[in-house]
Amino acid sequence: MTIKDIAKQAGVTPSTVSRVLNQSGGYSDKTRQKVLQIAAELHYQKNEAASNLVAQTSNVIGVLITNATTSFAAPIIDGIEDWAYQHGIRILLAHCGLNDAARLKACLDLMAGQKVSGILSISVQFDATNLALLKQLGLPLVSLGVKVDGYPTVAIDDEKAAYTGTKYLLNRGYRRIALAAIDPTDPQTGQARCHGYQRALQKTGLAPLIIPGDYSFQAGYQAAKQLWQAALPPEAIFAASDDAAAGIVFYAQSQGLAVPEQLAVLGFDNSYVADLVYPGLTTVEQPFAQMGQLAIEALVMKTPLPDQVAYQIKERHSVGWR
Known part of the structure; x- marks a missing residue:
């Protein structure tokens, strides 16, 4: 017990x-x-x-x-x-x-x-x-x-996880994919995830689009607002955290945009937030x-630690097919 x-x-x-x-x-x-x-x-x-x-x-x-x-x-x-x-x-x-x-x-x-x-x-x-x-x-x-x-x-291996997440979106037919609410100056998590995202896009010849932020709900909201007001909005946004992904979904719904039909959203973490928003977040899961x-x-x-902890894509309903 x-x-x-x-x-x-x-x-x-x-x-x-x-x-x-x-x-x-x-x-x-x-x-x-x-x-x-x-x-x-x-x-x-x-x-x-x-x-x-x-x-x-x-x-x-x-x-x-x-x-x-x-x-x-x-x-x-x-x-x-x-x-x-x-x-x-x-x-x-x-x-x-x-x-x-x-x-x-x-x-x-x-x-x-x-x-x-x-x-x-x-x-x-x-x-x-x-x-x-x-x-x-x-x-x-x-x-x-x-x-x-x-x-x-x-x-986890943040670079590899971001690569996997971006490839997941690519394999579902998305091409205009933005990375949002991430700190590119962060020498570890931020830069590693940016590199993984960029590496996945480079293999397909697609241009990266990174909107900086501090991983927060507000950063996700502001990133979505900036991206959706662009001349050519993205088809999918890969958020640097579930908190940021929730902000993106909230902005989309405030504008009457259907997720994932008009905008796919991929989170990162699989925190409790992923189950609180609607539709539930598809996200890169870390076994916290x-x-x-x-x-x-x-x-x-003093037990030995693994070199890296395994991550996986946790599927819900915020990502569809193009």
């Missing part, structure tokens, strides 16, 4: 169950009572044998995320907290901002002050100063999504919960 079983019956996320059982707050009294009742009915017990495996280390792991507005972080944190609770580990979560060196330093200082035994960072890019500070602190780190020099990483579990297991248990 695991907290996933409790979460399923209670209709909440595993991370919520973890917080209730750890009495760490962030839930209503009604939710607390429901979770505790179900846990008692299922005779849930912690895995003490697994907890003993990590007894030689501190039971606090720091988790750094850029911000709380992106949808992809939630399932990663769920995967981390699920594994952590079952192994007697507590989580200290901190938001370090997007490319905010001062805030990242403050978060590292917090982690050191709380004597965490290690850090998991989710899409956090370390500048030279904070990388030096991390090494000075001597804290082990596993990075998710982006590479941090000198530390292990859990990530699995990535979170792999990362914390590698940090605590």
